[in-house]
Amino acid sequence: MPNTRAAIGSTRRTGLRLGAVLLTGTLLAACSGSSEGASGSGGDGGTVTLTVDLFGSFGYEEAGLYDEYEDLHPGITIKQTDTQDEQDYWKSLQTRLAGGGGLADVQGIEVGRIASVTQQQADRFEDLTAYGADALESEFAPAKWSAATTPEGAVLGLGTDVGPQAMCYRTDLLAEAGLPTDREELAGLWATWDGYLELGERYMDTAPDGSAWIDSVGSLYAVMIGQEEERYYDAAGELIHEDSPAVRTAWETSARAAGDGLSAALDQWSPQWNQAFSTGAFATLPCPAWMLGYIKGQAGEAGQGTWDIAALPGDRAGNWGGSYLTIPAAAKQKEEAYKLIEWLTAPEQQAKLFRSQGHFPSATGAIEEIAGTTDPYFSDAPIGRIFGDAAQEAPVQVLGIHDKSIADQITNALSEIERKGTEPGKAWQNAMKGIDNVLG
Template sequence: MRITRRMPTALVGTLAVAALSLCACGSDSDDGGGNVTLNVQLFGSFGYKESGLFDEYQKLHPNISIKFTSVQQESTYWPKIQSQLNAPTGVGDVYAAEVSRIAQVTQNQADRWVDLKTFGAGDLEADYYDWKWKAGTTADGKILGLGTDIGPLAICYRKDLFAKAGLPTDRQELAKSWTSWQAFLDLGKQYKAKAPRGSAFVDTAGGLYNAILGSSIKQYYDESGKPIHETNPAIRDAWNLGVQAAQTGLTARLKQFDEAWNKAFSSGSFASIACPSWMISYIKGQDKNGSGKWDVAPGPGVGNWGGSYLGIPKNSRHQKESYDLIRWLTAPDQQVRLFQDSGIFPASKVAASRPEVADAKDPYFGDAPVGKIFGDVAQNLPVAVHGPRDGSILDAFNNGLLSIETQKTDPDKAWKDTMKNVENLLG
């Protein structure tokens, strides 16, 4: 018989990372004069600091000071947050959850995050894209996160390379030619025939796979929360297209977010990439002299990749103040500003419909109407079914495709290895 017992909480901190939660606590308590320090811990780049929003908020609320830390990699950030969530007293006041983690919050950890409805967040629902809002609420209606941004998908491509290979370069024309992902790959084969030396059509098989699956309502879980990675036909289709791209040499055989991948944006190792809205500023950062070379066109399907939520852990000692902060940070005005400053696409459809966003054109991308391209996708996205381990399962699939690309692994074996990895992480 299995016995479930509760371990003394203080003892749990022994494993290395868990120990992180016990140190670095600082004292963020009330100093008696009504001054409150909010400990905001994020990952990657949300643009708040860069756009001066934290400073502005502190000016508007002199009694609030914001202590902000950021971890570069989400994959190191999230495990750290896990131990903090379970610490007896508050370590942080505001955390972020990436969309691939949000179901873990809503399905497994609802008791550790503040229900924002208690502070009146229910009124905000109409502001948000339906699918974005729903993913941040639990089945029984608790609101655990406010959407910061989304990642509607298009295709970014190198006009100069397309032209060299004799492909059309006009975004409308391209969008019409790749009406399906198979058509996209067929164009890739055309590209390969006349491509400049050392240039592949698309960056990675994994990126392609993820974009294809992104348009599916059901991905790794069904509505009842059962994992369907082995049986979902949408996964098989996306996988098969990824395999096809890998085996016909259409991919640059890189790992996304690796140094070599970063360099490839300017070197031309690949001519196109499945491109969520946040990739726009990523490309600009990697290919500083790329203005005029790049363009962006609507992709073969509607999909979403990335985007986040801000939430408040139950062990925060300043829940109301934290709520006021995240509500302000995610308000349409601020989302518009973040879009203008860093191209972070609003999760709020009110913000997305403002002319500053909806009519935005990007000179770097040949004056492409980025606001409309991404906005149209966001508008048409279905309410997808999320599951607690979406991100890790995707990672396993990416590595499976990567092994086909770089290690010439047989696709059947790669599929079996992937299933094994997924079962290991779920088991």
């Protein structure tokens, strides 16, 4: 699920600048973020249970990192809860933050929400510099670090991953439809988004029964908007969503895909969407790095070798998602929670997570280490190179406090087009009304 550089001055800004991942910056000493060998008992010899509440698939359990941490820290037990849909997770988190109860020791925050946290809710989260986090700044891409820092200098989260984008596709379905399956050839055919839609029309002419070109036009919109620097806010922090050329282009392209019948019309993270990974309901999937682990989890062993990855359409790379680990002010085990998130976000663990689950590192020390990584599940695709190149080329994005909420309303309106046949102009009006309601 979830990948940011804000130029933070002395005054608050509505928009934070987010780099999908900026690979500039000093590579760090590998072990400086690790807390291996430290006692996990909190100093009293007893057992400490740390609660972790996340959304989507962070991959820590799947990669065995919790088990490793517990082995290294006798007396620590980690219990994770998660919600697949980030919108549901965020709503629940807001309710619990307002009431002060029911919060975990560690809470995940999606990058599209981090400006809301730093600008509106800083008092509800721990300043991690109180636990020594300021010593870690050089370990992270500058954009990732800055986005979780308040204008006053409080650091409210440690970065997990970022979301450089590519296109995942089903080689077996494309072959059955008589289309090329080579990743370099496909990247040439869909060098533009028009080319991508045209290839989709060819696919639909000969597609296997029950298979569409893409999972949903909402995912198409998300990946296109992730290629843009200014989307919903401009560099001055002003809302521009209604007149943004980037938003309009992504909207019109997505509406065209819906009108051409290229979409399976599946809501991402829904049970139906999850099932579609194993039924062949769609041939291509816009694919930030963190999606790789999710595909593996849903398609299972039967999917190995049927998926591959190619460069993204369009004239630039992009970023979609990335996350942070935070500690609520109401957490019960703050000291031990900090030790855990410091360890989980250290370069060594971020490199392990990429190799296992595809989550691209925000820790600069891990990026060089994973450059040559390939993935046998995805037909031995050179994922280190594909996503590394995308990370280097992605634009620095302007983020604001309502980014995720605005995107959600537009995605909901696109769903109306593909599910209900709503006329695009009417659906756009509905999106703008929904945004006005959210913004108040």
